[in-house]
Amino acid sequence: MRWSTRLIWVDARGEKDFQERHVPGAVLLNESDWEILLPGFIGVWQPSSKVIVYCDSQACDASQAVALRLQRELKLSEIYVLQGGWATWAKTHP
Numbered sequence: 213m214r215w216s217t218r219l220i221w222v223d224a225r226g227e228k229d230f231q232e233r234h235v236p237g238a239v240l241l242n243e244s245d246w247e248i249l250l251p252g253f254i255g256v257w258q259p260s261s262k263v264i265v266y267c268d269s270q271a272c273d274a275s276q277a278v279a280l281r282l283q284r285e286l287k288l289s290e291i292y293v294l295q296g297g298w299a300t301w302a303k304t305h306p
Contacts, residue, residue, distance in 0.1 A: 218258060218260060218261045218262070219261070219262050219263075219264060220239060220253075220256055220257060220261050220262070220263045220264070221234075221235040221237060221238035221239065221264050221266070222238065222239050222240075222241045222253065222263055222264065222265040222266070222275075222278060222282075223235065223238045223239065223240050223241070223242075223266060223267075223298075224241065224242050224243075224265050224266065224267040224272075224274040224275045224277070224278040225240075225242065225266075225267050225268055225272075225274065225298065226242060226244070227240060227242075227245070229268070229298075233298075233302070234298075235266070235298075235301055235305075239252055239253050239256055240252070241253045241265075241278055242274060242278065243274065243277055243278060243281070246281070253282075254286075257288075261290065262290040262291075262292065263279075263282065263288060263290060263291045263292065264291075264292045264293070264294055265278050265279045265282075265291065265292070265293050265294065266293070266294035266297045266298055266301065267297045267298065268297050268298050268299065269296060269297045269298065269299040269300075270295065270296050270297065270299070270300075272297055275293045275294065275297060276293055279291045279292075279293050
């Protein structure tokens with residue numbers, strides 16, 4: 213899928229995993245450090261942005277939790293969750 217608008221990748225994993233490897237340009241935003249990390253997300257977000265949230269794998273539900281919280285607290289509507297999470301990204305972008 214190709215979008216002509218700006219994409220923001222949100223990594224919902226822990227900081228250790230994020231530091232080891234992440235989608236290029238991704239912003240770290242997880243539930244455990246929400247208040248500390250949220251300003252970093254807000255700093256890059258623009259009204260025309262589409263947000264794609266990911267965590268470790270299909271079995272991980274952290275991306276769903278972060279996506280729902282962004283929808284609920286910031287009233288964002290263009291939020292998607294990467295099916296299969298980081299595991300899928302890593303397979304397709306070695």
